[in-house]
Amino acid sequence: MDYLPIFADLKGRPVLVVGGGDVAARKIELLCRAAALVQVVSSELCTKLQVLHQTQQIEWLATEFDPTHLDAVFLVIAATNDHLLNRRIYSEANIRYKLVNIVDDRPKCSFIFPSIVDRSPFVVALSSSGTAPVLARMFREKLEALLPTCLGQMASVAGGFRDIVKQRFNRISDRRRFWERVFYSLFTNQKSVGNIDEAIHTLQCELQADLNSEGEVILVGAGPGDSGLLTLRGLQMMQLADVVLYDYLVSDEVLNLARRDADRICVGKRAGVHSVPQEETNCLLVELARKGKRVVRLKGGDPFIFGRGGEELQAAQEAGIPFQVVPGVTAATGATAYAGIPLTHRDHAQSVLFITGHCRTDGDGIDWPSLARVRQTLAIYMGTVKAAEISEGLIRYGRDAETPVAVIGRGTQQDQHVLTGTLAQLEMLVAVAPTPALLVIGEVVNLHEQLAWFQSSNRRRNFSLPLSAWLEEKS
Template sequence: MNYFPIFANLKSRRILIVGGGAVAARKVLLLLRTGAIITIIAYKICFELLSFFKKNKIKWLKTGFKEKYLDQVFLVIAATNDRSLNEEIFIASNKRCIFVNTVDDESKCSFIFPSIIDRSPIIIGISSGGFAPVLSRLLRERMESLLPIKLGVIANIAKTIREKVKKKFILSSERRFFWERLFNGSFSGQILSGNINNAINILNKEIMTPQVSIGEIILVGAGPGDAGLLTLKGLQVIQQADYILYDFLVSKEILELVRRDAHCVYVGKSSGIKGMSQQDINELLISLAKKGKKVVRLKGGDPFIFGRGGEELMFLKKYSIPFQVVPGITAAIGAAAYSGIPLTHRSYAHSVIFITGNRTNNKLDIINWSQLATSASTIVIYMFKANVDEIYKKLIIYGFFKKTPVAVIEQATTLNQKILIGTIANLPNLSLRVSYPSILIIGEVVKLHKKLKWFN
């Protein structure tokens, strides 16, 4: 261990920075968050430092470095391009047992700045000991994506009830169990989704009736297939879940991102294959929530676009189960983007219409096909393959031109993506050449595929 990690309280401490360039400005920008008293020594300072000085955020000594300026200083940063001056500052600081950092010269540092993840009061520092700072930065970026922005809010609220929890739970084991249940339960989930009042109510119930666990259901859209299209919040949520109830359209790559000790339960249905009934899915969600579990209902695409998300939430609402929704990129958006087909374009289409080709409840009969034929909109039909013959007949009967361009896209956004371009006239034949899942795009925008295709 080349450097021992220490978190220093710099509030109202004196910090001396020698140098007035962009590097010094970056250090000042970081240190101002700590409440430190910052003094700059330089004959000239950059625009950003001058702005801080004019706002009385820093002090500026328009002079050269002298050892006397180290009096009552807590930390020193040498940020000049003069190596001999930096060495002088390093030696003088060491003589006075003052921690010193010399920018870009690890041999002249008694402390170094880590890559910092700031979720105040939660702070995470990452360091390579000066060996590979770019690697530290990349690790920080990866961890940033996993840690919710509102993590600090959870910690701040926890601080306000620490004494109350100590009085309520005498044994340390009881307190630890309480905090673990609180942070893993719907209290945290409600804060992360912005429902502070709901979170406070859950918190009060947990303190008053700690034996009752409160579960939560989170409806998450997994996107159209490419794991990189899962939203940042979706990634955070699935890595916190106790149970994942996932559909047929959720890719293996996304399931690989799930926490290793979580229970993954397949509840999906695909064309021609009967899966778990919706009633059984609803009852399983209620059962797990009543056991205090954090459950993610993971759906392909977006749960509110032909995903029956609204139906499941209505069921949860009836039983007063806490829930939240994390939207996903719906299949139409993903398929169009990865096919180079903009769904709207000023020269081709000013609107887009999403339709389901699923025949349940006679949905195809209640669609106003004649209005679609005259709308000049791009039309996207989900789940079209099983009923393609009926869809084709309605398109022709209600006035669509047979030469209207169409795109049939199979397994959109994945490495197995397949795109077939044609017209309405040969739609039935195109559908025979694709499998599930597939989506149909109808409209003049399809002509742009040849010019704008980019994903192979």
């Protein structure tokens, strides 16, 4: 770590700024927001600084720098174009053990200015240790969009209740759970719309509630694999989990975003290996929630699209367990986007069907005539086992055997495979594709070669090849 991140209290402390231009003005603006006593040394002041001087918000100490100016200040900033002067300031400050920042000259900085997200008293500071300030600013902009403007007010109200909460809950773990519950309750929404009295009332009600009451079930869609496709809400819920129940479709990089001390239980289902029956998963959700646990049920893709999420929430509802749902990016949209295959296109497909290759044995038969219609895209989940049956059925009911198809294995992940061919070759394609895999059938597959973007510069890892090329490479 090149720099120790600290937050300095500058209220009423003298800070010296050498320089009177626009760069100096930007630094002085931050110092004034921190209530520092700003002293400026410069031959002249820019318009902004003249206004601050006239309104007595800064002191114009001198027109030329003198080392004695450093004796009674807390820290010093040099924002001049005079390299010799900057070097002198740096040297004199070090002799006096003063923190010094020479703007845009990292080797001559004993402290640096981070990129700041200000929701006072809640403040976030980002730094690249001076190596890539533009990158730090980019991430600051992302945080600006993510953090609600009422965050500072929430922190202020919470600060006023800290002692009361300590008296109410002796254990640190109980206090943590209390604040987590508050910040994800109506309190946050009420603060965001300015209902301060109602927010305080909600906080007071939460203080009287029993922390050992029943927990809850949170159904979270983990997306198709790439952790960057996990929603912000999903990440927040994973960070609050006491227990995470996950299945095999959840990638390791997504699972590793869960709270570190949360229990993790695999309840996945996979052909050919031990699988947890759905009824057992339903019972486990209810059992854990009744113990007061916040249970995150993490499911690949979107939990309401071929994920049995509805069945699991029905079990929670029947048991009287509170629940909520966080949708996710489903495999059909995520994997095809990373493969450069638009599901609809004016020239190729005016509709798309999401279907599963696994149906209940006691359910209705497959409507092959509807599936075999032209100018529509089929996105088939869990279809690898029945690929031969799917291919044969579609061809028998009118779909051209030369219809383009793609098998996207481990979509959106670093080892994504995209194999393309024809409907007649579907069984051969799935035989060499890694799982989990999504089947895509329709003319839009022809756009893959033109629109593929993910890892396109590294074909050896992307494995984005037609079947004939793949078999030739393997031979």
